[in-house]
Amino acid sequence: MSESSFMGVPREEIDWSPRVDFSKCNYCMECVEFCPHKVFEVHEEADQKFVVKNPNNCVVFCRACGKTCGLDAISFPDKSETTAHIKTIRKEAESNE
């Protein structure tokens, strides 16, 4: 279900992906196993055992991986701000046409 755009806005212009607070994380890896969109990448040998490798694979407005985290180490950008940002870009694109 990967998307290269969302409502006509290029995906890379929308800042929506999980933010992991690694100071809270206990590396249970449930978020990593949960996400079917390959947003995370496992680095087994490293101290920090995974990274948000492909933030733009994250489905805009999906917060499902955050619910798997018992420690509340995952947060997302503000939804209303993101919505407003998408609307602004769309308006700009329309006025440039």
Add this chain to the structure above:
Amino acid sequence: MSKTYAVLPCNGLDKCAGGVSKEAAVMLAENSDSEIICPVLLHASDARYEKITQEKPLLVIDGCATRCASKLAAEKKLKITEKINITEEAKANGITLGKGLHIGENEMKLAKIIVDKLTQVQESSKTEDSIEFPSKLTYEVYKKDKFVFRLPKEEGFYFNENDVWAYVVGNKARIGVTDFVQKSLSDIMFFTPPAIGNQMEQFEDAGNIESAKAVFEIISPVSGTILAINEKLMEAPELINQNPYEQGWIAEMELSDFENDKELLHTFDGYFEVLKRKVDEFHVKH
């Protein structure tokens, strides 16, 4: 009178939440006529539990989001009536689970809260559908090999790019998922509804649906208040697979700002293009 279940806990030994799942199952068996299904024995010999699972509604207790107990039930083709996730319940009740494997006072408290909730005979929630919905829909279809994806052409249908539709009449709407969702999930085993009375903004989560493959978060296409849920899905979530636009609808809402919501929604033409693109991409990957 309290409710009784056939209880399938995950009983995970490597996590505290697994211990809580076992404790809750034991309490249920002690406080009601519920019976415990041992996941290990079920895995080895399902015939052992055939009678219990036929006689009693199945309650699955997952410890964490890996959902081993749900997956085991799906694998054994057992129909899940109710479901609890210990990690989510802990969060909802403001209880932090311990890091160790023994369960302590907090964990016992959580198990008790869960058991009390499960054994209460609940009053049935308000579920009447209040929307004037077309008795018959006309569909456009997009075919890919043996798969057929339908999309209703009626005016009044709006779609977000998270594959959720809203059928709007006046200041009310009915919402549901599109064929793309139900086909990519395949057999839907469980529906977690949004709470009636819950107020939500556009793009907030309005419950989820789950198959053996994945969990799909239903991202609301509209802002408003949940008026009713499709109660039939609690018993028969497979209705979503049969037709997610008609008998498989999810919820009804009173709208709070549809004029504004509409800016980020497609009508039929726009979403049909999105659907085709998604089907093509999905097809390449799988």
